[in-house]
Amino acid sequence: RKEVEQDPGPFNVPEGATVAFNCTYSNSASQSFFWYRQDCRKEPKLLMSVYSSGNEDGRFTAQLNRASQYISLLIRDSKLSDSATYLCVVNSDAGNMLTFGGGTRLMVKP
Amino acid sequence: GAGVSQSPRYKVAKRGQDVALRCDPISGHVSLFWYQQALGQGPEFLTYFQNEAQLDKSGLPSDRFFAERPEGSVSTLKIQRTQQEDSAVYLCASSPQRRDTYNEQFFGPGTRLTVL
DSSP states (O other), X not given: OOSEEEOXXXXXXXXXXXEEEEEEEOOTTOOEEEEEEEOTTSOOEEEEEEOTXXXXXXXXXXXXXXXXXXXXXXXXXXXXXXXXXXXXXXXXXXXXXXXXXXXXXXXXXX | OOOOEEEOSEEEEOTTOOEEEEEEOOTTXXXXXXXXXXXXXXXXXXEEEETTXXXXXXXXXXXXXXXXXXXXXXXXXXXXXXXXXXXXXXXXXXXXXXXXXXXXXXXXOOEEEEEO
16 A cells, blocks of 8 residues: 555546645655655656645635544645646655655646 | 756666766755656655765665765766666655754655666
């Protein structure tokens, strides 16, 4: 079983739709949680950190449930430019390695 | 400012050939990471440096993989006697040293290695 698991998708949604991605992690000692975005043939880039209290950045909302070891990302009012792969990422030791999920592919269509 | 750079961007190697992949981290960044990303997968950790010290090499898949960062800046990932299963994108990331908080890792564009 992989340490971080995501539904690979693809999620095909129309512009303006709301879409949600989920992720589970197995290491209960994990300390920090993130969503990264990766465009085709590009490097991963930090989208947002994830906190237990939930956090929002514009159209993006991230949530962490430590008890269930579950992380979510909600995208409202999807744009064509949101089309990418979204990577769920966990860090178990500050300053040390990141553990990535396999990514969820999102395609937003006109 | 300049981000993380990697070279070459693309490398085609014949099976059995040795390759060397270079990473130039962001200036002043203490930590440097190498990841391997196979097609359709998320990146997987290979090794980690803090300055010139290699603190974790638990992700290196075999003893054919070797990484160094002799002066605490540029790093080289070397793969000896390449095999087809080594075909992947090799990503380098760097991060600043701040002990009290998680340090965001900034990724380079990667080197796409194809072993024929």
